[in-house]
Amino acid sequence: MSQPKDHGKPGRPKMAVFKFASCDGCQLSILNLEDDLLALGQALDIAYFPEASSDMREGPYDIALVEGSITTPEDARRILSVRKQAPLLITIGACATAGGIQALRNWGDVEAFKRVVYPSPQYIQSLSTSTPISEHVRVDFELWGCPIDKEQLLRVITDLLAGVQPRLPTHSVCIECKRRGNVCVMVAKGIPCLGPVTRTGCGAICPSMGRDCYGCFGPAEGAHEGPGLPPNTASLAKEFHQGLQLIPIEVLRRFRGINGSVRPFREESQAWEQKDRAG
Amino acid sequence: MATPCDTHVAAVPKTFLQQLIDVLCAKGYRVVGPALRDGAVMWDTIRQVSDLPIGWRDEQEPGRYRLENTGSDQIFGVVHGPQSVKPLAFAPREPLLVIERTKGSFSALPTLPKSEKVAVLGARACDLAGLAIQDHIFLKDAYRDPYYQTRRDGLFLIAVNCTRALATCFCASMDTGPRASAAFDLALTELEEVFLVEAGSAAGQAMMSALSLAPASTARVREAEQQIEACARSQVRRLDRSPLPQALYDAHEHPRWDDVAARCLACGNCTMVCPTCFCHVVEEVPDLTQTRSEHTRLWDSCFTQEHGYIHGKNIRPTIKDRYRMWLTHKLASWIDQFGTSGCVGCGRCITWCPVGIDLTEELPALLKPSSQAKEKPGQA
Structure with a gap:
């Protein structure tokens, strides 16, 4: 330098x-x-x-x-x-x-x-x-x-x-939740949490307070073009809809938030926008 | 280990439990048991019997966990929460070493955990089976893990035999429960009015002698035996291990892997709650002045991208690769590696999977001839 x-x-x-x-x-x-x-x-x-x-x-x-x-x-x-x-x-x-x-x-x-x-x-x-x-x-x-x-x-x-290439973990928030000893808000309370498809790094703050992750650290793993595959937002969205009874526009809004324009979240919200329009 | 007809089985009134807690505390133990927190039970320090989830029970199914208060006076009505005994011996996060830079050199400071006497009140048979597997991994031969060992040596294990099975339980088919058979110090069976107590170690025997407990009648012992057997029979899930490991190796190219990969979130929850999963990552955590660095071990999962990364290549880039790796290791190659299955039938991976993937459903589907599996692609 x-x-x-x-x-x-x-x-x-x-x-x-x-x-x-x-x-x-x-x-x-x-x-x-x-x-x-x-x-x-x-x-x-x-x-x-x-x-x-x-x-x-x-x-x-x-x-x-x-x-x-x-x-x-x-x-x-x-x-x-x-x-x-x-x-x-x-x-x-x-x-x-x-x-x-x-x-x-x-x-x-x-x-x-x-x-x-x-x-x-x-x-x-x-x-x-x-x-x-x-x-x-x-x-x-x-x-x-x-x-x-x-x-x-x-x-x-x-x-x-130190002249070292920085490297931060890209895995899900869930892993940090479990390390911290948090009870899963989705499984135990039926709250639609984005943690499974969201990148770690926050210290799992929201689930530690008993509320859902809303994805402010962006998609886990492959968020942009390039190495890493995008997270399986489709499966989580389907669970929100079928398991937790969210209607399509609610599923759309889960993904279209702070990081709504990042490709994996953007495409998921658009898929549910189509379902919403289809009625 | 005591058998059910052993004359060393004692019957004690329910009030015995407080006496046991007090004696353990007096002996310097921190008593840890299941306590209600955020809609589940989690290990917490127990000082009074009333700290335990009296009258509560858990209902578990794929991707769902709920507690309900039945109003009964049953103390151990909740079978289990997301935690097995694992975090009490294998810490989710711990420094292995602190390195400090000194002039022209460096020093490595040890970070062994302070040895603490912890009495675990309410470990289930599956938890103990999981602990026995972790013991084998961390304490084998010359490669003993001193961090694990320090915690493990401090444990006094009080098992509770299961008299109620969850919808997700399949320990009976894994030969790990519902009666505690792996190493425990004391085992309790909660009947309507009394606890039956038996010792499984010299330390447990000493505890029983010190408390001078009255022997149980044959009728009580039989009643407990019947309840445990009924619990085993009531299990609705099972896992047929007979074709393993080879059948799963043969299923390596089965289309069902694509089907489950379409559902799997690769979030790692199954591996975190598994009593036997031991994968970890070691991170260097330096401070800004570059004079001190903590060499820290964290729970890791084979479902992460980083876990499959080796010198320039990711060997498990897809979710399909990762799920296949996990299930094949857990149910098949674990047998070749360690001589036992890596699964103890606790059902936690089923309950705590946010999308409810059920390995007792996946395994039979994977072992069916693939043309049939294509016709019945599951619930995806």
Whole structure:
């Protein structure tokens, strides 16, 4: 990694945190690192993090963390410039990694929304879709979650600092639930839980509180194109419908949430949209 | 091990149980038993008999677990929850080693668990059969696992013989229950008014002598025997092991694997609740300063993508590969590897599968000539 140009101990990699369309929750997860935030500040030179500090230094940087999805023409241009400023680009959270909850617009009519919400919609520059960063530039590593898990973030940064390829588990939430000694909410309470097809990483927070997983860490295993097969959403959806008596639109809504536009969840929700329309 | 007609079987009033808990506590044991939590029973510390799920019973079927309060005074009416004895000996997550970087070198700090005396109150025959298999895996010959051993050595096992079978139980066909036969210290049989108590080890015998318990009448012993036998006869599921292991090896290309793969979520729940599944992964958990790293063992599952990954290739990329690997190991190659079946008939994998896949249904389907299996593709 290149040497930082100013500030801090020499040799500390320079990190920047950028925001696109998002709620800032993932950035807050960084600020919520508590004691680890001090260690992070010592290990890295946090050069650009407007959410945290008005001391904003120019790039290039060694690591760029990107929160948020691309929803405006200006964002679509800005992400190209972010990519040029850092050799390592890591997306943080469901918005940047998968388009986020705002990707629900991909099924809607954005022009109609603008007319309903704004008195002068002609001033609103907005794309008709919300898309993940990876649809615009090459992404080196993706962190899932709404918000991200701070341990996963620390883990990835620790690995990068050590020169190790970061690797996070992609298996189901169920395995973490069982390790933690949670009772399965689906089997014991009949609650339609997305845990069996959702990627681990959150620490099984929701089932630990007796509620269902709603898939905020995205599909388990093969979420995007590339290695890994998509999870068996069809079988789980069928169980929601036949076993737990959800009607098709309820099954659709289970899959069309925070990560609704990621292919395995998107295709499952579309299959149930067709069933819903067929009546 | 005591037999039902043994003169060493004692009959004690129900109040005996509190006395037993108190004696165990006085001897330094933490008593762990089934306790109601989040719609199931889970192992928890028991101080009073009232901490146990008195009057409750469980109904289990594929993909479904429900508790109901019957209003009875039966203490061990719940057969079991998702946990076998496994997590009490094989911890779901534990550091094996802590490595600290020092100047120019490093030191490895041991992380053996603190030995704790734990009395398990209410282990079922299937749980003990599962524990015996895990003992064989973790404590065999020269390759003894000191972490497992430390926990295992601290266990005092109080079995409860089953007098009611769940719809998912098939221990009778696996010869593992409903009477506890694998290593236990004490075994209880709960009758309407009394417990029958028998010892299965020197430690259990010592406990019985210390409590000076009255011998059971022949009639009581017979009553218990009849209830246990009735429990075995009432089991609606069974697994025919006679053609195994070879028949399952021969079924390697059977179309039923595609059928079950279409239902299987590869979520790993079956392997997590299985009393015998022992797969684990070891992770390095370094801290940000790169001076300290925890070498941590976690429960893992052969249903994950990572588990099938070896140097550049995934050897089990599809769910079909993984289910076939799991079932073939559990029911067939386990026999070649360890001399017993890997299944103890507890039925947990049936109940806790979110989509209710039932291995007692899959095995016969897989052993049918494939043309028939094609005609009857199950419930997919």
